[in-house]
Every structure is written in C-alpha cells, then in structure tokens.
Amino acid sequence: MAETILFLGHTEAAGELSRITLEALGAAKSLAGERVVGLVGRETLHAAESIGSCGASRFLAVTGEPFSVSRYATDCAAAEAICRAAGATIVIAPHTSRWARSLPGVAQRLGGRADTHITGITSNGSSLQVARWFYRQRMEALLGRAQRPWILLLESGCRAAWQGDTAPVTLENIEVEITPALVRTTVTGKQAPRSELQTIRPDAALLFVAGAGWTKKQKDGAMHVGQAAELISRFLEVSQASLGSSKSLVDLSGEGHAVLPFLSHLNQVGQTGSTPRHPKGLATCCHGEEPHVVGWRFIQERRAVNLDPNCGWARGKADVLYVADAFEVMARVNALLEER
Amino acid sequence: MNIPYQIVVCGGVVPDPLQTLEPIATANGPALKNELLLPHVLDPWSAHALYEAAHLARRSAGSKVWLVSVAPKTKLQQVMMTIGQRVPLELVAIEGPASGFTDAADVAAALAAGIEGIAGLDQSRLLLFGGWESASRAAGATMQMVGERLGIIDQFQGVDELSVADDGALRILERIEGGQHQVSVCSGPPVLLGWATGNLPEPPNHPQIGMQNMRAIMPALQKARTAQISGGARFESVTLPKQQRATRIVKDKPVEEIAREIVTWVTAE
Numbered sequence: 035m036a037e038t039i040l041f042l043g044h045t046e047a048a049g050e051l052s053r054i055t056l057e058a059l060g061a062a063k064s065l066a067g068e069r070v071v072g073l074v075g076r077e078t079l080h081a082a083e084s085i086g087s088c089g090a091s092r093f094l095a096v097t098g099e100p101f102s103v104s105r106y107a108t109d110c111a112a113a114e115a116i117c118r119a120a121g122a123t124i125v126i127a128p129h130t131s132r133w134a135r136s137l138p139g140v141a142q143r144l145g146g147r148a149d150t151h152i153t154g155i156t157s158n159g160s161s162l163q164v165a166r167w168f169y170r171q172r173m174e175a176l177l178g179r180a181q182r183p184w185i186l187l188l189e190s191g192c193r194a195a196w197q198g199d200t201a202p203v204t205l206e207n208i209e210v211e212i213t214p215a216l217v218r219t220t221v222t223g224k225q226a227p228r229s230e231l232q233t234i235r236p237d238a239a240l241l242f243v244a245g246a247g248w249t250k251k252q253k254d255g256a257m258h259v260g261q262a263a264e265l266i267s268r269f270l271e272v273s274q275a276s277l278g279s280s281k282s283l284v285d286l287s288g289e290g291h292a293v294l295p296f297l298s299h300l301n302q303v304g305q306t307g308s309t310p311r312h313p314k315g316l317a318t319c320c321h322g323e324e325p326h327v328v329g330w331r332f333i334q335e336r337r338a339v340n341l342d343p344n345c346g347w348a349r350g351k352a353d354v355l356y357v358a359d360a361f362e363v364m365a366r367v368n369a370l371l372e373e374r
Numbered sequence: 375m376n377i378p379y380q381i382v383v384c385g386g387v388v389p390d391p392l393q394t395l396e397p398i399a400t401a402n403g404p405a406l407k408n409e410l411l412l413p414h415v416l417d418p419w420s421a422h423a424l425y426e427a428a429h430l431a432r433r434s435a436g437s438k439v440w441l442v443s444v445a446p447k448t449k450l451q452q453v454m455m456t457i458g459q460r461v462p463l464e465l466v467a468i469e470g471p472a473s474g475f476t477d478a479a480d481v482a483a484a485l486a487a488g489i490e491g492i493a494g495l496d497q498s499r500l501l502l503f504g505g506w507e508s509a510s511r512a513a514g515a516t517m518q519m520v521g522e523r524l525g526i527i528d529q530f531q532g533v534d535e536l537s538v539a540d541d542g543a544l545r546i547l548e549r550i551e552g553g554q555h556q557v558s559v560c561s562g563p564p565v566l567l568g569w570a571t572g573n574l575p576e577p578p579n580h581p582q583i584g585m586q587n588m589r590a591i592m593p594a595l596q597k598a599r600t601a602q603i604s605g606g607a608r609f610e611s612v613t614l615p616k617q618q619r620a621t622r623i624v625k626d627k628p629v630e631e632i633a634r635e636i637v638t639w640v641t642a643e
Contacts, residue, residue: 104556106518106529131550135531138478138515142522147479147606148515163610168474169389170509173397175404175475176610219528219560225547226554240640273640300553302571316636331615337639339632343623350618356632357625366633367640374641 037067037162040122041090042113044104044132045075051084054128056195058188062126063088063196065157070094072116074109076102079205086201093203094119100212103221109136111216114143115208122183124162126155129187137185146183153192171309171331191311191332238276241312241333242269243303245347246283247319247340248294252361263294265364272371276312278303278330280320303330318360320347339363375542378436379563380495381427383463384485384504384520385420387445387453387472389413391509397612404475404612414449414472416457419505423569425577426536427503428461434538439463442488444470444481444603447595454591459584460577465591466492467598474510477606482519484601489524497525497564506531506568514568521566528560531568 041062043055051059062069071090073081078095086093096112113136117125127133134150141148153174154165163178164186248262270277279301283294303310315333319340330336330351338348339360348355356363389395389412396407406412416424424441431437441463443450450467458465466488470481489495489502502521507514514531521529532549539545542562547555549570624632 104550105558107527110527131532131548131556134514135518135529135548138513139518139522139527139529141515142479142482142519147477148513149607150514151512168511168612169395169406170391170512172395173612173614175612177607178610179607181606215527219558222557222559224550224554224556275640300549314640316640335639336619337636339636343625349621349623352621353619354622354624356627356636357623358627358629358632362629363632363636366629367636370633370637371640374637 037065037123038070038121039065039067040070040072040117040120040125042072042116042125042127042133042137043074043081044109044130045073045078045081049075049077049080051081052128052130053195054130054188054190056085056197057190057193058126058128059085059088060193060196061155061188065124065126065155065162067124070120070122072113072120074101074112074116082203082205083200085196085198086203087198088196092120092206094206094208096208096210100217104132104135105217105219105221106136106139107216107219108210108212109133110139110143111210113137113140115210117144117183119206119208125183125185127185127187129189133187137187141183141185144183146185147179147181148185148187149177149179150187152186152188155186155188189311238274239313240273240275241278241303241310241315241330242266242273242275243278243280243315243317243320243330244283244294244297245280245318245320247321247360249283253359258361259294261361263296265361265368266294267296268368269364269371272368275316276310277301278308278310280304317347317352318364321345375540376435377499377538377542377563378438379430379434379501380438380440380499381431381501381503382440382442382489382492382495383420383424383427384442384489384502384517385424386417386443386481386508386510387414387449388417388474388509390415391418396614399612404609405473409473410446410449414453416453417505417508417510419507419509419569419571421457421576422572422574423503423505423567424457424461424463425574426569426572427501428463428577429574430501430536430538431462440466440492442466442468442485444468444484444488444601445472446470447598451595454587454595456579458587458591459579459581462583463587465587465594467595468601469598470601470603472510474508474512475607475609475612476511476603478511478513478515479519480601480603480606482516482523484603485516485520486523487601488599489520498562500526500564502526502564502566504566504568506533506570517566517568524564526564526566528564529566529568530558532570533567534570534572536567
C-alpha cells in the first residue's frame with residue numbers, strides 16, 4: 035500500500051521550527067510515499083517557506099492566536115484536522131512536550147495508533163519498522179503495525195536535522211472552529227523550577243552527573259556537602275554543562291537529609307528520570323548497577339570519577355574510569371578551566 | 375470554595391526496578407522471563423499520582439479516591455498489601471496483563487470501561503489522574519486515550535503541581551523543554567492529569583488505613599472483570615543492549631594529571 039506521509043510540526047515562540055522538528059522532517063523525508071507537511075502555530079507561512087524545498091506535495095496549516103500556545107484541546111483539534119485533510123497513513127512528528135501531550139489523543143480520535151519515543155525508523159519499501167525502548171530503556175524493540183493512521187513521535191538526537199533552501203510554498207489553511215470548550219484552559223506562561231541552577235539542558239555539550247557519594251562521609255570522617263555544592267556549581271558555571279543526578283541523591287532531599295541545594299527531581303536521570311542524549315557525560319560519585327545506569331545509556335562519550343574501580347556504574351559502561359577523590363579532582367578541574 | 379472531588383487514579387503494576395529483566399519470545403509476542411515470579415510495585419509515576427490524589431482529597435472535604443488498575447490479580451493483591459496501607463482508596467480491579475508489550479489503546483479501553491462502571495461518577499467533579507508514562511511501556515499515550523474515551527479534553531502531562539484557587543479554578547504546572555514548567559489555568563473539572571514526580575514524599579504506612587482499605591480491596595479483586603488486551607504491534611525483535619565498553623581504568627595517577635586529562639577531553643570539539 036502506498037503510504038501518505040504527513041510530517042507534522044509546530045512553530046516555536048518566534049515562528050521558527052526547532053532542531054528536533056527538523057530532525058523529524060529529515061526522518062519523514064527518508065520514507066517512500068507521498069509527503070505532506072502540516073504546521074500548527076500563530077503564524078506558519080515563514081516556517082513553511084523555510085522548509086519549502088523539502089519535496090512535499092502539499093503544505094497544510096492551522097494558524098491563529100489560539101494555536102500559539104501548547105494546549106491539549108486546541109492542539110488536538112488542529113492536528114486532527116490536518117491529519118484528515120492530508121489523508122495521512124503515517125504521521126511523523128517530533129517528540130516535543132506539546133506533541134507528546136496531544137498526538138496520542140489524536141490517534142484515538144482517528145482510530146489509529148501512536149508510538150512515542152521512537153529512536154529509529156527503517157523502511158524496506160513495503161513495510162515500516164520503528165525502534166523504541168521498553169522498561170525504561172532496558173530493552174530495545176523493533177516493531178511494525180498494520181493499523182493506520184500510525185502516528186510516530188521521534189526522539190531528539192536520533193537523526194540529522196533536515197537542511198535545505200528556503201522556497202515559496204502554497205499554504206493551504208485549514209479552518210478549525212474554536213468553541214468555548216476548546217479554551218477552558220488558559221496557558222499563563224512558563225516558569226523555571228525552584229532551583230538555583232539549570233536542569234537537564236539537551237543543547238549542552240556535556241552532561242555532569244552528580245551521585246550520592248558527594249553527600250557521604252569523606253576520608254576525614256566528615257561530610258562536606260557545602261563544599262560539594264560549591265565545586266559542582268563552579269564546574270557548571272565554567273563548563274556550561276547540564277546537570278543530572280542519580281535518584282538516590284534527589285531522594286535525599288525529599289527525606290530531609292543534607293543535600294545539594296540546587297537539585298530537584300528535574301535533574302534526575304535513570305529509571306524514573308530522564309535519559310539524556312548529550313555527546314559527552316562525566317559522572318562523579320555515582321554508584322549502582324542496572325537499572326540505575328540507564329540514566330546515561332545514550333551519552334556518547336562517558337567518563338567517570340569514582341573511588342571504587344569495580345563500580346557497576348562505570349565499569350563496562352564508561353570509556354574511562356578515574357579512580358580518585360572527586361573533591362580533589364573537580365577542584366583542580368575547576369581551577370584549570372578558570373585559567374582558560 | 376470547597377469542591378468534593380471524585381479523583382480517579384489509573385495505575386498499573388510493573389516489575390520492581392531493581393530486578394533483572396530479560397525479554398523472551400512467546401506465541402503471543404514478547405514477554406519478560408519469569409514475569410509472574412518477579413516482585414512488582416505500583417508504577418512509580420502512578421504512585422505519585424495516587425499520593426497527590428490522596429493529598430488533595432484530604433484538603434477537600436467530601437472527596438474520594440479510586441484506583442483503577444489493569445493487572446494480574448495476584449500481582450495487584452501483592453502490591454495492594456503495601457499501597458493499601460498508605461492512602462484511603464477504593465480499588466477497581468481489572469484482570470489483564472501488566473506487560474509493557476501490550477497496546478496502549480487496548481489498555482486505555484479497559485481502563486475507560488472500568489471508570490465508566492464506577493457508580494455515581496459526576497463529570498463536574500471528576501479529576502482523572504495517572505502517571506504521564508509507565509515504567510513498562512513508557513508510551514505516555516494511555517492516559518490521553520482514556521481521556522478521549524471519556525470526553526475529557528482538558529489534559530495535562532508531566533504534571534508536577536496542582537493547586538486549587540478560591541473560585542475552583544485549577545492551576546497546573548507541566549514539565550516542558552529546557553527544565554521549565556508551563557503554567558496553565560483550567561476553569562475546573564473534568565480534567566486529566568498525567569503526573570510526573572510531583573512534590574510529595576512517599577506517605578508512610580498506616581495500619582489503620584490498611585485495615586479500612588482491605589475490607590473493600592479483597593472483594594474488588596474477587597469481582598475483577600477480565601479485559602481483552604492484545605499485543606497490537608508486530609514485534610520483530612526485543613533485545614537487551616549488548617554494548618559493553620572497554621573501560622580504561624586509571625588508577626594511581628596524580629590528581630593534577632587526571633584533572634588535565636578531563637579538561638582536555640571536556641574542551642575538545
């Protein structure tokens with residue numbers, strides 16, 4: 035069966051398309067079939083023209099002020115209208131928080147299926163297979179489906195972003211009626227978490243993972259949580275790294291123990307946290323076997339500083355394990371980075 | 375303004391995260407080796423949703439919490455021995471697989487049917503809670519499909535905070551990109567909230583709550599209906615990651631040298 039492939043994107047605040055959106059477009063372009071572009075946002079013509087040379091046969095859009103914000107009811111209405119207008123059998127979309135919230139609901143409305151956190155798509159012409167992880171990144175499956183439409187949300191960092199020239203397009207605007215029921219929810223803004231430092235930032239080149247060892251008794255028999263907080267803060271400042279932490283360290287804060295003051299659940303990586311995809315990762319004072327190590331499974335280059343040479347977090351998982359005192363090492367690392 | 379909420383929490387059971395998991399192929403598709411022998415826990419994000427539900431119910435007089443779960447009865451009974459001691463709830467048990475390889479749409483249909491079977495459910499007071507993802511399938515799709523089946527179109531995912539204003543409006547914080555929260559205000563129920571971790575600690579066991587709950591939990595387990603849940607997808611393979619890195623162990627090296635090596639690596643393009 036010939037597939038109709040709809041690439042579904044949404045514009046960002048300034049009307050542009052994000053990197054992950056262009057990665058999804060790159061994936062859509064690799065599939066055989068008729069390709070259609072669908073965009074949602076306050077204003078979409080500029081974004082459509084920015085990908086005008088992608089080879090799509092049609093450019094569809096739902097445009098207007100109600101679609102400028104990320105809201106389930108309006109996003110579903112817009113995406114459903116585009117999917118129906120395109121006659122899509124396969125929908126490729128980026129795994130943004132906006133689409134992850136709404137597109138499974140759209141699949142339900144269309145009588146289709148949705149698969150999220152897709153890390154790979156392969157097509158042999160007649161059938162399509164996707165890769166995704168199960169049990170919190172502990173096993174990887176390759177699967178296909180007969181049911182259509184099939185909505186696929188692609189993870190970031192798994193594909194090269196589409197690159198091409200700007201070109202004029204004929205944008206088909208699809209009208210979606212805004213009833214009072216669609217706007218019972220008002221998006222009032224965004225806010226940073228109650229922490230002094232950034233949390234996981236996907237755009238950072240390095241992920242720094244802080245483990246519970248930072249808050250344990252050190253070789254002088256005392257805890258040095260304040261010093262640990264200073265060292266980590268300074269490293270993040272001079273290296274512009276993204277901060278992740280193990281679950282045990284985050285949990286300590288909820289249990290009233292001495293903790294690093296800037297950590298929250300938003301920093302947590304692993305089983306019940308995120309699984310970031312930074313090019314490099316430096317883990318310090320992290321311990322534990324599977325399943326904890328899934329927190330840095332998708333980090334490409336990994337190094338660890340740890341006092342235990344047999345630690346399951348690092349051995350077989352990291353490229354380099356420095357058996358050393360992280361307090362001493364990070365103090366010198368900070369000094370050297372400051373000199374630069 | 376006090377609203378006596380009806381808070382329905384959807385939550386499945388998953389193998390204890392500390393267990394070794396190994397996929398096997400069966401006639402019905404992939405499964406976990408010795409799955410029924412593995413100790414199970416309430417799915418972590420569903421558990422957060424349940425604790426938030428209980429917390430809200432305590433603050434809003436007349437509120438009630440239901441837990442709707444699709445799981446093998448034996449596993450659910452085991453999990454309820456712990457969960458049932460933590461928060462007052464009424465269980466709606468649905469017999470079905472807890473496998474992560476089942477289809478989100480089928481599980482959603484079973485959950486929606488279970489919720490529709492709750493007597494006296496009033497949409498104007500309904501808060502539908504669940505985890506934003508599970509620790510098994512991690513689809514982040516099931517709750518949206520349940521909401522669609524029940525006609526709830528004010529949905530929020532990755533929720534960390536819910537507060538109720540004096541006029542009954544709901545203020546919700548959802549996780550979005552860049553470690554930020556999106557702040558939304560909804561005029562009131564019905565709403566669906568897929569919880570992330572929230573802000574509450576795990577409540578302690580309370581034997582009195584346990585005894586109170588157990589009177590209703592055992593009958594609920596006995597009368598659990600069986601749901602028809604399929605694999606849905608066509609699985610070509612399910613494998614454990616094989617990559618084992620050849621870790622270079624650096625021991626007995628001066629701190630200065632280690633630091634220089636790390637800095638060179640960190641700053642390299």
